[in-house]
Structures are given as C-alpha cells and as structure tokens.
Amino acid sequence: MDASRFSDLHITQRVLLGPGPSMVEGRVLAAQSMPVTGHLDPDYLKVMADVQDLLRYTFQTDNEVTISLSGTGTTGMEAGVSNFVEPGDNVLVAIIGYFGMRIAEMAERYGGNVDRIEKPWGEAFSPDEIEAALAKKDYKLLAVVHGETSTGVCQPEIKAIADAAHKHGALLLLDTVASLGGVPVEVDAWGVDICYSGSQKALSAPPGLAPITVSPRAWEALQNRATKVTNWYLDLNLLMDYWGEPHKYHHTAPVSANYALREALRITAEEGLENRFVRHAEMAEMLYEGLTNLDLPPLVPPALRLKTLTTPRLPEGMNEAAIRGMLRDLYSIEIAGGFGPLAGKIWRIGLMGYSARRENVRLLLAALDDLLG
Numbered sequence: 001m002d003a004s005r006f007s008d009l010h011i012t013q014r015v016l017l018g019p020g021p022s023m024v025e026g027r028v029l030a031a032q033s034m035p036v037t038g039h040l041d042p043d044y045l046k047v048m049a050d051v052q053d054l055l056r057y058t059f060q061t062d063n064e065v066t067i068s069l070s071g072t073g074t075t076g077m078e079a080g081v082s083n084f085v086e087p088g089d090n091v092l093v094a095i096i097g098y099f100g101m102r103i104a105e106m107a108e109r110y111g112g113n114v115d116r117i118e119k120p121w122g123e124a125f126s127p128d129e130i131e132a133a134l135a136k137k138d139y140k141l142l143a144v145v146h147g148e149t150s151t152g153v154c155q156p157e158i159k160a161i162a163d164a165a166h167k168h169g170a171l172l173l174l175d176t177v178a179s180l181g182g183v184p185v186e187v188d189a190w191g192v193d194i195c196y197s198g199s200q201k202a203l204s205a206p207p208g209l210a211p212i213t214v215s216p217r218a219w220e221a222l223q224n225r226a227t228k229v230t231n232w233y234l235d236l237n238l239l240m241d242y243w244g245e246p247h248k249y250h251h252t253a254p255v256s257a258n259y260a261l262r263e264a265l266r267i268t269a270e271e272g273l274e275n276r277f278v279r280h281a282e283m284a285e286m287l288y289e290g291l292t293n294l295d296l297p298p299l300v301p302p303a304l305r306l307k308t309l310t311t312p313r314l315p316e317g318m319n320e321a322a323i324r325g326m327l328r329d330l331y332s333i334e335i336a337g338g339f340g341p342l343a344g345k346i347w348r349i350g351l352m353g354y355s356a357r358r359e360n361v362r363l364l365l366a367a368l369d370d371l372l373g
C-alpha cells in the first residue's frame with residue numbers, strides 16, 4: 001500500500017441549512033476530542049449520568065428510561081418498533097410523509113399487523129381522524145411523526161392524540177428526530193410513551209446517537225411481552241442493564257459521541273428550552289418572509305409549519321438542482337431538494353440548532369437573491 005496516495009483529510013466548512021446534519025459548535029467538537037476512555041471508567045459513567053439528566057430536561061420528562069442509543073435517528077425508530085411490536089401485534093401508523101412510511105415498513109418487518117392511515121404530503125391529521133382509526137381495532141401501538149422532514153409539517157395536538165391512544169389501550173410512539181430541541185416536545189405533559197430523536201438536527205451534535213425515552217406504562221408493556229425482543233442490540237432491557245447500576249457490559253459505548261452530545265445538551269440547557277424555541281420560531285419567521293419576497297412561499301400552511309424545516313414551493317420549470325449546486329459551490333451553503341411526490345417541487349431548508357442564526361438566514365436569502373434575481 002502506497003500511503004502517500006492519501007492526502008491529509010480536508011473537509012470544506014459548509015453552512016449547513018439542509019434537513020440535517022446541522023452545524024456543530026466548536027465547544028461540542030472540542031468535547032468530542034477529549035481522551036477516549038473505557039465505557040465503564042468512572043469518568044465515563046458520570047458522562048452517562050449527565051447525558052441522562054440533560055436528556056430528561058430536553059424531552060421534558062421524568063422517565064427513568066432515558067438514554068442515548070448508539071446509532072442515528074433510525075436507530076431510535078428501530079428501538080421503538082422492535083421493543084414494542086411483537087409478531088401479531090396490531091399497529092396503527094399515521095403517515096404524513098416519508099418517515100411515517102419507514103416506521104410502517106419497519107413494524108411489518110418485526111411481524112406487526114400494520115394498518116396505515118395517510119394524508120397527502122404537506123398536511124397533518126386531526127386528533128379525531130386518528131381516534132376514528134384507533135376505534136376500529138385493538139391496537140397495541142400508534143406511531144406518529146412529530147416533525148416530518150420530507151414535507152416540513154409539524155403534526156399538532158400530540159396531547160389529544162396521546163389521550164386518544166390511551167383511551168383505546170394503545171401506546172403512543174412519537175418520532176421527534178427533526179423537532180426535539182427546536183420546537184416544544186413535552187413528553188410527560190403530552191403523555192408520549194416512546195419518544196426518540198437524533199443527535200444531529202436541532203440538538204446540533206454530530207450524527208451518530210439517538211436519544212430515546214420510555215414511559216413507565218411502555219416499560220410495563222415491555223416487561224409483559226410474550227417473546228424476547230427480536231433485535232438484540234437494541235433490546236432496552238439489556239441496554240438498561242448497562243445504563244443502570246451496576247453497569248453491566250452490553251456493547252462498547254461510542255464514548256466520544258456521547259461527550260459531544262453531553263456538551264450539545266449542556267448548551268441547550270444554558271440557553272434554556274423556552275429561549276431556544278423562541279429563537280427557532282423567530283429565525284423561521286425571518287426565512288418565511290424572505291422566501292415569500294423571492295416568490296418562494298412556504299408550501300405548508302402557517303399553523304402546521306415545522307419551525308426547524310421550511311419547504312418553499314418552487315416555480316414550475318425551475319432547474320432547482322442547478323441552483324442548489326451553485327449555493328453549494330459559490331456560497332458553501334447546503335440545502336436539500338424534495339423527494340417522493342414533492343421531488344422538484346420544494347426545497348428543504350433547515351434552521352436547526354446552531355444553524356438557526358440570523359447571519360445564516362441573511363446569507364441564504366442574499367445568495368438566493370443573487371442567483372434568482
């Protein structure tokens with residue numbers, strides 16, 4: 001092997017305004033470069049305890065079972081599905097875009113009898129619509145995506161949806177990969193049973209960890225399973241043997257990623273959730289106004305907009321991929337295109353965590369004005 005073929009690693013610094021990952025503060029990157037230690041080292045056990053405390057604050061929960069899973073947001077989804085869907089269980093998935101479809105597909109792979117209710121991309125459900133579906137069968141689990149990154153819709157009224165699920169004897173699983181840390185997610189007040197997220201969006205840590213929290217009601221359901229959890233790596237019983245005393249080995253924890261997550265969560269706590277939500281809302285409003293002035297109005301009606309991800313409607317015939325390419329090459333800004341039924345029709349612009357700053361919104365709007373003007 002001629003190692004000289006491989007140059008020093010160079011990664012261009014981008015302004016990350018896509019659907020994730022978002023930009024990561026220097027403090028978080030510095031934390032990640034602390035010495036690697038053993039996953040049972042006393043220093044690392046303290047990091048784990050801090051991550052749990054800070055995640056409880058961020059999820060707004062007292063749930064004891066609150067941890068970070070090793071893997072991206074999809075790992076949270078897979079843990080939620082694999083622990084709470086046994087072969088033959090009835091599962092209802094309320095689909096408002098791509099990520100709901102992914103949950104339904106996963107639940108089928110774990111042997112669930114899956115029913116789907118769907119909305120056109122860009123819309124959301126009313127609690128009544130979900131309750132009507134819940135009334136049709138004995139469902140064990142209802143799955144909902146809170147912030148649907150494929151459309152820019154934030155599913156409202158999660159508390160009413162959770163109440164409906166509980167009235168009909170179902171647990172509520174909520175995907176907050178694109179919403180946690182950017183818009184209110186109130187796990188306990190809303191009554192969410194299983195809630196997962198990803199480190200790389202509104203929390204602004206590098207990709208690679210999936211925070212998850214599980215209510216006592218869901219934990220009891222897990223204890224009452226007739227069969228073992230099919231996914232060994234994500235079996236929450238085994239994971240809690242590691243996260244809880246006496247910290248029994250399960251798998252080698254990605255310690256550096258957890259240092260980074262701890263620091264990103266510490267930043268979240270320093271800013272305060274309320275201030276953070278206000279900042280995301282203000283930056284989103286500024287973006288809506290600027291985009292509308294450029295004749296790129298948001299696709300989603302105001303009441304349903306996900307503040308962390310805006311989806312401007314594009315004029316017919318626009319070569320949107322070319323403009324995204326120029327944003328990247330000339331301005332070093334990343335945004336994303338639409339996909340599925342919205343391919344070529346929208347952009348997906350993320351203002352998440354450390355990316356959600358005035359200077360970034362202004363830069364993007366000025367760059368778009370240059371390119372489209």
Ligand SMILES: Cc1ncc(COP(=O)(O)O)c(C=O)c1O
Nearest residue numbers: 072073074099147149177178198
């Ligand atoms: C709503 C939602 N759920 C799940 C995921 C999957 O997360 P990851 O790509 O980190 O595995 C994403 C990623 O974009 C998402 O936006």
